[in-house]
Amino acid sequence: MSDPVLEASRAVIERGSRSFAAASQLLPPGQRDGAHLLYTWCRHCDDRIDRQQLGFAVPASPESPEAVLDVLVEQTSRALQGKAVSELPFKALQRVAAEYALPNAYPLAHLEGFAMDTRRTRYDVPDDTIRYSYHVAGVVGLMMAWIMGVRDEDTLDRAADLGIAFQLTNIARDVIDDARVGRVYLPENWLREEGLDHTSLADPKNRSSVARVVARVLALAEQYYASANVGIARLPTRAAWSIATARYVYRDIGTLIRLRGARAWDERVVVEPIRKLGWVLAAGADALFKSVSSGPVVTRSGLWPLPRYVRD
Numbered sequence: 413m414s415d416p417v418l419e420a421s422r423a424v425i426e427r428g429s430r431s432f433a434a435a436s437q438l439l440p441p442g443q444r445d446g447a448h449l450l451y452t453w454c455r456h457c458d459d460r461i462d463r464q465q466l467g468f469a470v471p472a473s474p475e476s477p478e479a480v481l482d483v484l485v486e487q488t489s490r491a492l493q494g495k496a497v498s499e500l501p502f503k504a505l506q507r508v509a510a511e512y513a514l515p516n517a518y519p520l521a522h523l524e525g526f527a528m529d530t531r532r533t534r535y536d537v538p539d540d541t542i543r544y545s546y547h548v549a550g551v552v553g554l555m556m557a558w559i560m561g562v563r564d565e566d567t568l569d570r571a572a573d574l575g576i577a578f579q580l581t582n583i584a585r586d587v588i589d590d591a592r593v594g595r596v597y598l599p600e601n602w603l604r605e606e607g608l609d610h611t612s613l614a615d616p617k618n619r620s621s622v623a624r625v626v627a628r629v630l631a632l633a634e635q636y637y638a639s640a641n642v643g644i645a646r647l648p649t650r651a652a653w654s655i656a657t658a659r660y661v662y663r664d665i666g667t668l669i670r671l672r673g674a675r676a677w678d679e680r681v682v683v684e685p686i687r688k689l690g691w692v693l694a695a696g697a698d699a700l701f702k703s704v705s706s707g708p709v710v711t712r713s714g715l716w717p718l719p720r721y722v723r724d
Contacts, residue, residue, distance in 0.1 A: 418445055421452040421504050428455045431661055431688070438654035438692075439560075446559040449508040454522070454552055456501030457484050461526045477530040485523055492516045512559050517721035522551040529595070538599045538632060542716040545579035546572060550718070553578075557643070560651045569718050570643025574659060576716075577636035581666045584626045584633075588614050588677040598625050619674035626676070630666045637663050639712055649699050656695035661688055 425433045425448050436447045460480050491497050491506035508514060525547030535541045553575030557568050583590070583597045590597065591613040603609060606621040613622060637659060644656050664683050669676045683691075 417500065417503050417507060418448065420500050421445075421448040424448070424452045424455055424500075431683075432658065434688070434692075435654045435658040435661075438650055438657060440648075440650050443560055443651060446508050446512055447556060449504040450552075450555055450559065453488075453501045453505035453508075453519070456499075457488075457523065457526055458548075460484060461529055481523070481527055481530050484526065485520075488519055488523060492519060508559065514555060514558055515721060518551055518555050518558070521547060521719070521721065522555075525549075525551070532594070534600065535597055536600050538602070539716055541580070541583070541597055541599050541629070542576060542632070544597060545576045545583070546716070546718065549575035549579035549582075551575065553640075556655075560647060562643075562647070565720075566712075567643045567646050569712060570640050570646075572718055573636040573712070573715065574640035574643070574655070577633045577640060577659075578662050580629055580633035580636065581662050581669075584629050584669050585665055585676075585681050587622060587626060598629060602628055619677065623674045623676060627670060630670055633663075633666055635715060639715060644698070647699075652699035653696050656698045657692050660691035660695050664691065 425436065428451070432447075432451065436444050436451075439447060461477065461484075487497060487499065487502045488505065491502040492509055494506065494510070497503055497506060505519060509516075509519070525544060528544050528547065533540075533544065535544060550572035553571040553573070554568055557571035562568055562571065587598060591610070594610070596603075596610050596613060598613075600609075602625045603613065606625055608618060608621055608625070612618055640659060644652050644659065646652075647655060661683050664687060665681055668681045668683070672678075672681070
């Protein structure tokens with residue numbers, strides 16, 4: 413039987429993220445469908461705030477960022493309340509929220525990250541950067557873990573940690589492009605230590621200084637990748653394989669950035685297909701033997717304290 417919402421959601425993830433689309437194929441069918449539905453809503457929110465379509469720029473809209481955010485909040489709330497919605501992303505969210513009893517607090521917490529972008533929030537210290545990373549990506553990790561059947565707090569925390577690590581890696585990769593449009597997520601106290609500010613960050617002559625700050629961000633990400641490993645080892649084998657694959661590939665982006673140093677932004681850092689295949693195999697071994705492959709971190713001691721929500 414035809415399922416237009418699910419079929420359209422599959423098309424969105426295949427066009428929007430080849431890495432996540434490939435990793436999702438390792439999930440059991442029901443969880444894979446849930447991941448595709450969730451991605452469709454997340455991608456739409458991200459694109460609307462960034463004035464893009466599947467990551468690519470679109471003609472300027474007369475809508476203000478505040479007006480765009482208001483629409484996202486209103487339509488998301490309608491979807492979560494089971495009210496009629498017409499656009500695919502909100503139909504997808506409504507479907508996944510109903511099928512998995514997804515707590516309303518999670519999607520709304522995700523929207524707070526976009527509100528931070530709309531408000532042009534400044535990030536003075538590392539905890540500010542982590543708080544932003546939590547809302548735009550850590551909460552997505554929470555929702556994915558929920559779709560996979562995770563309910564214990566510690567494992568949910570580890571899922572959020574993986575999302576935080578992903579976002580810190582994204583910040584490192586996109587730091588120059590973001591700075592050119594006035595978005596700076598690097599901790600400002602770290603920038604000041606290198607003699608940098610919002611106006612000088614994108615200047616090519618400052619690449620070595622930027623690379624040193626980014627190295628500190630990636631070192632921070634390593635703590636969250638290591639914490640996430642604990643949660644991945646607790647997942648069922650197929651889910652663990654999928655999430656470990658995404659973890660390996662994203663962490664490898666950070667490795668490549670570090671290796672390139674000041675030349676990391678000469679061209680976009682990507683993980684080549686042959687390297688991805690290697691990480692798929694390594695993740696499969698991890699999932700099969702329930703191993704964790706990097707770092708001794710077992711507790712979350714010293715990491716950013718995650719919010720607690722009422723699971724309505």
